[in-house]
Each structure stands twice: as structure tokens, then as C-alpha cells.
Amino acid sequence: DSGVTQTPKHLITATGQRVTLRCSPRSGDLSVYWYQQSLDQGLQFLIQYYNGEERAKGNILERFSAQQFPDLHSELNLSSLELGDSALYFCASSFREGAGNTEAFFGQGTRLTVV
Amino acid sequence: DAKTTQPPSMDCAEGRAANLPCNHSTISGNEYVYWYRQIHSQGPQYIIHGLKNNETNEMASLIITEDRKSSTLILPHATLRDTAVYYCIAGGSNYKLTFGKGTLLTVNP
Numbered sequence: 001d002s003g004v005t006q007t008p009k010h011l012i013t014a015t016g017q018r019v020t021l022r023c024s025p026r027s028g029d030l031s032v033y034w035y036q037q038s039l040d041q042g043l044q045f046l047i048q049y050y051n052g053e054e055r056a057k058g059n060i061l062e063r064f065s066a067q068q069f070p071d072l073h074s075e076l077n078l079s080s081l082e083l084g085d086s087a088l089y090f091c092a093s094s095f096r097e098g099a100g101n102t103e104a105f106f107g108q109g110t111r112l113t114v115v
Numbered sequence: 116d117a118k119t120t121q122p123p124s125m126d127c128a129e130g131r132a133a134n135l136p137c138n139h140s141t142i143s144g145n146e147y148v149y150w151y152r153q154i155h156s157q158g159p160q161y162i163i164h165g166l167k168n169n170e171t172n173e174m175a176s177l178i179i180t181e182d183r184k185s186s187t188l189i190l191p192h193a194t195l196r197d198t199a200v201y202y203c204i205a206g207g208s209n210y211k212l213t214f215g216k217g218t219l220l221t222v223n224p
Contacts (some may be wrong), residue, residue: 002158033211043159043202043214056211090158101147101166104212106158 003027006091006107014115018079021110025072025093031055032074033094033104034066038087049074050097081114088112116206116213117142124219127197133190135218137203140184148179149204149212150188152197159202159214162188193222 003026013019025032034046045058049068060066063081068074078085088111092104120138127133139148149164163170163177165186170177176189190197202217 002160004158035214042216043153045211045213048211058211088156092158101164103149103161103164105161108158109156 002105004107012113021076023074023091029093031094033092035090121218133193135188139205142205151202152199154199
């Protein structure tokens with residue numbers, strides 16, 4: 001158990017819909033990272049927050065947005081869903097602001113299926 | 116993050132040491148070498164990281180060459196549960212970890 005909690009574990013929704021994925025970081029961790037893993041793309045970095053502020057953006061679509069709340073949990077919002085958005089979405093957390101010289105702990109992921 | 120090159124797959128016999136190589140010839144001086152693994156669609160798991168010196172923890176050893184252009188992850192006594200995709204990442208000096216395709220290590224009985 002990494003200490004990072006992601007909910008829900010599985011999500012099935014229709015195209016055009018909007019969903020929210022939730023992540024609770026390890027106790028004491030201030031950074032949250034979101035990754036998308038699809039079969040043909042591997043693990044793709046989406047976005048990172050540190051103590052409530054956005055710190056880095058990766059290949060995140062405009063239809064996707066995220067935020068980190070004062071209690072440090074984070075939500076990833078996916079809207080106007082397309083079939084290609086079907087993937088595993090992982091959240092990770094770390095204590096430090098950046099990924100340097102520290103380990104990141106990953107949750108077990110949310111499997112999103114868009115039908 | 117610096118580009119890394121890993122073999123796509125490797126086999127290892129159970130109980131033997133697994134040595135996973137990684138090439139990161141463009142690594143810069145302040146970039147770390149990280150190893151993570153992912154067991155069948157579970158969340159990636161941190162294994163070890165280092166900058167210049169060799170490192171060892173309860174899971175593995177990391178050997179970094181003196182010129183830092185390559186490294187080797189050593190699992191001293193591989194078990195069937197070590198079958199996973201192993202990712203070598205060179206970087207992390209910014210805010211993200213960039214995962215490549217990794218090496219699928221299969222531990223055989």
C-alpha cells in the first residue's frame with residue numbers, strides 16, 4: 001500500500017460526458033502528479049501541483065483540468081469524453097516540490113472506459 | 116529529462132540476480148537516475164534512485180558508471196513476483212518523471 005488513494009477504481013461512462021477522478025496523497029506529501037496510461041502511449045505526465053499551486057503541465061488536453069484543494073487532495077476533471085480517453089489514470093505524490101531527489105508514490109489508478 | 120535506452124525485454128531465472136541495464140548518455144550533472152517498476156497495470160512502484168554513487172536498499176542495488184552515462188539495476192535474488200516492467204528515468208530535476216517504454220523482466224521458475 002503506497003498510501004495514495006484514488007477513487008473510483010473503475011469508471012464507465014459514455015462519450016460526451018464529464019467525470020471527476022479523485023486522489024488523496026500520502027499523509028504529509030505536498031506534491032500531486034497525474035499520469036495517463038493508455039495501451040499505445042505508455043505513461044504520460046499530465047500535470048503537477050504543489051501545495052495547491054500548479055507547477056508543471058505535460059500533455060494535458062484542454063478538455064482536462066485539475067486542481068489541488070487546501071486539504072491537499074486533488075481532482076482531475078475530464079470533460080467531453082471521447083473513446084480515446086479510455087485509459088488508466090494514475091495519481092502520485094511526493095513530499096518535495098519537484099520530482100528531483102525524491103521518490104514518488106503512486107496510487108492504484110482509476111480505469112476509465114468511455115463507451 | 117534525459118533520454119534513456121533500455122532493452123525491451125529480459126528473462127531471469129528465479130533465485131538468480133537480475134541485472135537490468137540502462138543507457139542515459141545525455142544525462143546532465145544535476146539529473147538523478149531513478150528506477151520504478153510496474154506490475155501488470157498496478158501503479159508504478161519506486162525502487163531506488165541515485166546521482167553519482169552506487170546505492171543499495173532493501174529492494175535493489177543501483178550501479179552508476181563513473182561517467183554517469185549508464186547504470187544497472189540489480190535485483191539480487193529475483194522471485195516470480197519481480198516480473199514487471201522496469202522503468203529507468205534520468206531526470207527529475209524539474210517537476211515530472213518522464214517514463215519510457217521500460218524493460219519487461221520475466222522471472223522464470
